[in-house]
Amino acid sequence: MISERVVQLLPSRVRSQVEGYADALSTLLEVRDPRVLSSIGPSALRGTVLKRGKQGVPTTMPASHRAYFDWTYPHDFPEMKELYDRAKRGQWDGDALPWHTSVDPFDPNVPLVPEDFFAYDVLEEEIGVRFTPKEKAELQHAMVSWMLSQFLHGEQGALFAAAQVTEAVQFFDGKLYGATQVMDEGRHVEVFHRYLDTKMEKLYSINDNLFVIIDALMLDSRWDMKFLGMQIMVEGVALGAFGTLYRETKEPLLRELLKNVIQDESRHVHYGVLALREHVLNELDERERREREDWSFEVALLMRNRFLAYEIYEEHFEGLITRKQWRRAVAAARGMERFRHVMFSRMVPNLREIGLLSDRIRPHYTRVGLDRYFGGLAADQLSGDQMLAELDQAA
Numbered sequence: 001m002i003s004e005r006v007v008q009l010l011p012s013r014v015r016s017q018v019e020g021y022a023d024a025l026s027t028l029l030e031v032r033d034p035r036v037l038s039s040i041g042p043s044a045l046r047g048t049v050l051k052r053g054k055q056g057v058p059t060t061m062p063a064s065h066r067a068y069f070d071w072t073y074p075h076d077f078p079e080m081k082e083l084y085d086r087a088k089r090g091q092w093d094g095d096a097l098p099w100h101t102s103v104d105p106f107d108p109n110v111p112l113v114p115e116d117f118f119a120y121d122v123l124e125e126e127i128g129v130r131f132t133p134k135e136k137a138e139l140q141h142a143m144v145s146w147m148l149s150q151f152l153h154g155e156q157g158a159l160f161a162a163a164q165v166t167e168a169v170q171f172f173d174g175k176l177y178g179a180t181q182v183m184d185e186g187r188h189v190e191v192f193h194r195y196l197d198t199k200m201e202k203l204y205s206i207n208d209n210l211f212v213i214i215d216a217l218m219l220d221s222r223w224d225m226k227f228l229g230m231q232i233m234v235e236g237v238a239l240g241a242f243g244t245l246y247r248e249t250k251e252p253l254l255r256e257l258l259k260n261v262i263q264d265e266s267r268h269v270h271y272g273v274l275a276l277r278e279h280v281l282n283e284l285d286e287r288e289r290r291e292r293e294d295w296s297f298e299v300a301l302l303m304r305n306r307f308l309a310y311e312i313y314e315e316h317f318e319g320l321i322t323r324k325q326w327r328r329a330v331a332a333a334r335g336m337e338r339f340r341h342v343m344f345s346r347m348v349p350n351l352r353e354i355g356l357l358s359d360r361i362r363p364h365y366t367r368v369g370l371d372r373y374f375g376g377l378a379a380d381q382l383s384g385d386q387m388l389a390e391l392d393q394a395a
């Protein structure tokens with residue numbers, strides 16, 4: 001391993017690249033379960049070392065899953081049928097959002113996020129200079145654009161995953177419901193892209209770690225792994241991030257947009273819980289169940305530790321501070337703390353509900369301080385309205 005002292009002697013660009021690789025490697029070393037490592041490893045190589053998502057060209061991924069047809073069209077899952085009906089009634093038109101709202105990302109009277117969203121004090125300490133109000137506004141703009149860009153990229157992944165799962169799932173009521181989710185995710189791509197394009201006028205490339213997760217899910221041929229990854233883990237992150245931003249922003253168009261998206265996403269996670277609970281209980285043997293339980297735990301940790309906005313670091317701070325210093329500043333930001341809280345309060349109860357939080361794995365969650373979420377409400381007990389009310393209350 002190259003020592004920190006040697007790295008310090010390298011020119012700053014090269015140094016940052018070496019640090020980036022070391023960081024990618026340490027991500028993999030963090031995964032202790034060899035089966036989980038072998039399922040994530042090739043995607044990690046493509047995402048973090050080859051940087052396939054950052055080459056400015058379309059990416060192709062060979063998807064290999066079984067399409068499951070049923071020519072008898074059974075009504076086989078009443079709760080999914082109910083969700084399908086609710087989804088049809090809940091459709092909305094992205095054009096109907098108040099796009100005429102004038103958005104000035106640099107207006108201090110209508111902040112996109114509050115100032116404490118960023119840990120300026122930690123950054124100032126590391127760099128040794130104080131930020132001017134203009135520089136702070138620029139960083140806020142960068143941070144919100146970065147978050148929204150990752151939402152957009154995640155939505156593209158969700159759109160394709162929803163389409164694949166619609167083909168692969170064995171419940172016919174689930175296929176009809178899945179069609180509404182494909183439409184929902186298409187609409188989410190539309191509105192996030194429009195907001196970034198016309199209001200923020202900025203688009204960041206996909207974060208390497210998000211690419212790794214999407215790549216791994218696209219290539220996994222097992223529908224329930226796609227489902228677990230997308231409907232429970234990625235949607236959990238999405239709800240955490242959307243919820244935090246919805247709660248924090250004073251910008252009315254963004255708030256309205258997120259409110260609509262959160263309503264849709266709450267149905268998506270609900271669907272994930274219904275389908276996986278049934279599947280884990282009736283279809284998987286204990287070895288397969290344990291594999292999924294371990295996978296979820298490792299991925300939950302990766303999401304907590306690795307969603308660190310390096311793209312902003314590379315744009316603004318490369319050469320000024322090290323990645324390690326940047327990590328410290330991002331981890332200390334109050335906005336990130338809230339994001340982690342909302343994310344895990346959604347994700348952990350859902351894992352419990354689908355049977356992936358057995359007594360065997362609980363001590364691992366306890367060790368990393370996530371046991372306080374064991375008793376929370378799962379998605380099938382919590383409507384989108386309740387979720388929004390909870391966020392409004394906490395604001």
Ligand SMILES: [Fe+2]
Nearest residue numbers: 155158185188
């Ligand atoms: Fe979505």
Ligand SMILES: [Fe+2]
Nearest residue numbers: 158235265268
């Ligand atoms: Fe979704």
